[in-house]
Amino acid sequence: MGAAERTVAAVIVTFNDPVALDSCLKSILRQTRLPETLIIVDNGSSPPAVLPSGLGPQVELVRVRHNSGPAGGFADGLDRFLRTRAELAWVMDDDCRPRPAALAQMLGESDLGDVVLLPTLVSAGLAVKLPAWCGVLIPRSVVAAVGTPRRDFVWWMEDTEYIQWRIPQAGFCVRYCGAIVDSDHPRRLGEKPGWKYYYEARNATYYRLWLNGGNRRKRMSRLLIRVPLGIVLRGEVHAMKKVGYHFRGVFDGVFGRLGMRVRLSEPTRRGCDRSWLSSAVGCRRRRRKADSIAPLR
Numbered sequence: 221m222g223a224a225e226r227t228v229a230a231v232i233v234t235f236n237d238p239v240a241l242d243s244c245l246k247s248i249l250r251q252t253r254l255p256e257t258l259i260i261v262d263n264g265s266s267p268p269a270v271l272p273s274g275l276g277p278q279v280e281l282v283r284v285r286h287n288s289g290p291a292g293g294f295a296d297g298l299d300r301f302l303r304t305r306a307e308l309a310w311v312m313d314d315d316c317r318p319r320p321a322a323l324a325q326m327l328g329e330s331d332l333g334d335v336v337l338l339p340t341l342v343s344a345g346l347a348v349k350l351p352a353w354c355g356v357l358i359p360r361s362v363v364a365a366v367g368t369p370r371r372d373f374v375w376w377m378e379d380t381e382y383i384q385w386r387i388p389q390a391g392f393c394v395r396y397c398g399a400i401v402d403s404d405h406p407r408r409l410g411e412k413p414g415w416k417y418y419y420e421a422r423n424a425t426y427y428r429l430w431l432n433g434g435n436r437r438k439r440m441s442r443l444l445i446r447v448p449l450g451i452v453l454r455g456e457v458h459a460m461k462k463v464g465y466h467f468r469g470v471f472d473g474v475f476g477r478l479g480m481r482v483r484l485s486e487p488t489r490r491g492c493d494r495s496w497l498s499s500a501v502g503c504r505r506r507r508r509k510a511d512s513i514a515p516l517r
Contacts, residue, residue, distance in 0.1 A: 226330075228323065229257040229306035233293035233353070234314035236265045242272060247317040249275070253324035255310055259300050263293035280304075287484050288371065289419075291378035294353060295368040302363060309363060312355045317402040325399040326357045334361050334392050336383065339399035351384040351394070355401040358387075366390045372478035375416070377423040385432050411456050414465035415482045421447070421466045422481075425473025443470055 230248055234241040241260075248255065258279045262269040264287035271281060282300055284293065294311065301309045308330075310323060318339070326337050337357040341348050369382045388394055421443055428439045448463045456462060465482070472481060 226307040226327065227257075227305065228255040228308045228310050228327075228357075229259055229301050229304050230255040231259045231261070231294070231297040231301055231309050231311045232314055233261045233263055233290060233297055234265065234269050235263040235287055235293070237314055238265075238269060241269060241314045243317055244312070244314050245272065245275065247319075250320050251318065251323045252321050253327060255306075255323065257304055257306055259297055259304075261293045261297045261300075263287050263290075263296075289374035289378075289480070289484055290353065291369050291373040291375065292371045294378070295371050298358075298363050298368040302360070307360050309358045309360070310355060311353055311358060312401070313353045313403075315403050316354050318355050319400045319402065322355060322399040322401060326355075326397055329397040329399075330357065334359050334365075336362060336387055336392060336394040337397045337399075338383070338394065339397060339401045342400055342402050343404060347400075349396050352379045354403060355399065356383060362387060362390075362392050365392075370478075373419075373423050374478075374480050375419040375423075375484060377420075377427055381427060381431065385427075412462075413485075414458070414462045415484060417447075417451070417462050418465040418469040418482045421469030422473040422478070423469075425470050426476060426478065429474060430476060 232241070232244060232248075234244075245258075248258070256278065258275060259282065260269070260271065260279065261282045261284065263284050268283060269281075271279065280300060282296055284296060288296075290313070297311065298309060308327075310326075312318070322339060326339065330337055336359070338349065338351060339355045341350050341352070341354045366382075366386050369378045373381060383394060424439065424443060428436050443466075448466050451462050451466070452459050472478075
């Protein structure tokens with residue numbers, strides 16, 4: 221069997237973005253070489269995601285009751301992929317729009333070996349190469365050998381740990397190809413809520429200290445100095461509270477405290493805001509208006 225004849229399951233994770241999902245699905249259906257199966261993970265959307273009619277390939281909709289972050293969503297998607305007969309998983313976020321020849325190009329550049337292929341991502345007119353969920357093509361044998369993404373990362377760097385670290389550490393090749401995927405990344409614009417600062421700091425700290433220690437001093441100096449200083453200098457709303465979430469993330473990363481320790485939520489809740497220091501010493505803080513989220517109880 222030639223590389224172009226290998227069966228493909230497209231794995232898409234979506235959360236509260238029906239416009240992006242519709243655009244992504246239309247891009248997949250315009251492929252010159254269609255995937256045999258579509259696996260769509262609705263990661264706790266409210267209201268639940270609704271799929272358009274007339275989807276060509278076999279469609280499997282996986283509904284998750286609560287948002288488990290991209291780590292949990294892609295883990296669910298690849299778990300489902302392993303229960304199909306497809307030989308390759310074409311994995312992407314819902315804001316990706318692969319160009320019409322993308323899958324055919326990737327299959328044309330693949331071989332029968334265990335090679336993971338990444339496309340070039342075009343965002344805001346700039347072409348970038350990222351080890352991310354932007355249309356990465358992963359053979360079944362690789363997923364079976366290394367497992368699925370780490371659910372305990374929840375949000376941020378779960379793709380780096382999986383594609384850039386774990387897969388190569390297991391001896392598999394990861395390389396870029398000529399296929400192109402467009403993306404606007406609309407949800408990355410504007411100020412970030414406190415929970416994002418928490419997970420960015422925690423997972424980056426854990427990754428640099430416990431997994432890949434390359435450039436450790438430079439990376440950690442950025443986490444300890446540049447990021448919190450930038451929050452303050454930019455004059456972000458509730459800046460000091462966000463700095464607290466950031467350092468709580470650093471603290472939890474140092475001690476390997478992973479999992480969903482802070483809710484993934486928009487900055488509209490009230491709750492008890494505990495900084496990394498108060499969590500460490502077990503002190504209670506007064507209930508006050510939180511700018512982003514409340515820690516899980």
